[in-house]
Amino acid sequence: MSCTHAPVDLTPLEPVLSDYAQTPGSLITILQKTQELYGYIPMDAVYAIAAATGDSPAHVLGVATFYSQFRFTAVGKHLILLCKGTACHVNGADGIADAIMDELGIGDGGTTEDGLFSLSLVACLGCCSLAPVMMIGEKTYGTLTPDKARRILRDIRKEETA
Numbered sequence: 148m149s150c151t152h153a154p155v156d157l158t159p160l161e162p163v164l165s166d167y168a169q170t171p172g173s174l175i176t177i178l179q180k181t182q183e184l185y186g187y188i189p190m191d192a193v194y195a196i197a198a199a200t201g202d203s204p205a206h207v208l209g210v211a212t213f214y215s216q217f218r219f220t221a222v223g224k225h226l227i228l229l230c231k232g233t234a235c236h237v238n239g240a241d242g243i244a245d246a247i248m249d250e251l252g253i254g255d256g257g258t259t260e261d262g263l264f265s266l267s268l269v270a271c272l273g274c275c276s277l278a279p280v281m282m283i284g285e286k287t288y289g290t291l292t293p294d295k296a297r298r299i300l301r302d303i304r305k306e307e308t309a
């Protein structure tokens with residue numbers, strides 16, 4: 148993991164902190180609003196929230212990590228939801244996962260360095276007849292093979308860099 152990162156612009160968070168920081172029991176609300184603003188909970192925001200509320204950063208982090216709704220890394224522009232439900236599993240979802248991870252160099256929950264893709268392994272997406280399935284944005288891709296999955300990702304990358 149890299150230790151160098153561009154500092155997050157905390158300006159959008161300031162009104163949230165001035166509205167809620169002094170209200171007891173509002174830490175979850177602040178965290179929700181932080182995630183709405185940034186798409187995730189940046190560490191810089193954790194420190195800012197701690198400073199504003201008088202809590203320790205460890206406490207803020209402890210509360211945030213307790214709830215699965217909060218995430219701590221930025222989501223890539225294209226979020227890949229790869230189904231690992233039963234039908235997809237028996238139809239080779241593991242091989243698709245390996246191909247995607249190899250193609251993008253990320254694991255489950257990871258985001259590519261260029262910020263283009265994030266990968267999340269999820270439960271049944273409700274279109275088992277198309278197994279194995281992944282969704283990218285609004286689009287569903289079914290009857291995947293490792294090669295087909297790689298091609299889909301390469302096509303998106305090509306479009307993005309065209």
Ligand code: FES
Nearest residue numbers: 230232235272275
């Ligand atoms: S198990 Fe994958 S869509 Fe249902």
